[in-house]
Amino acid sequence: MANEDEVAAVQQSYGLVTLGWIHTHPVQSIFPSSADLHTHAGYQALLREAIxxxxxxxxxxxxxxxxxxxxxxxxxxxxxxxAEGASHPHPPLPLYTDVDQDGGHCEASDDLPFACIDLQ
Known part of the structure; x- marks a missing residue:
């Protein structure tokens, strides 16, 4: 994984801003785990629209x-x-929402340009 200075330099050179993060659940279904919720809270605390x-x-x-x-x-x-540990329960409340569904603030499109910069 690239260090934060390298990531910041690449973002600055392309005029990019961090809007969120992406990760895989190789054997789990599609949902944010308790660890994911805690990770994402840091992103969303900095940018309300973070995904x-x-x-x-x-x-x-x-x-x-x-x-x-x-x-x-x-x-x-x-x-x-x-709570301690990566996986722990949270209250049964609506803690997260799908933002790419009806009424959300994101839209998926196959028609947008895409580039991947591998900083490994």
């Missing part, structure tokens, strides 16, 4: 979801959570 993309390759080409924490109760609940 988390979860890819589940075993589910085929449509095996991905785009999520964000709900403003309330999601962000407050996760930021206040002090």
């Amino acid at each position: 988390a993309v979860v890819c589940a390759p075993h589910e085929g080409p449509d095996g991905f979801g785009v999520f964000r924490l709900t403003d309330s109760p999601g962000m407050g609940t996760i930021l206040a959570c002090r």
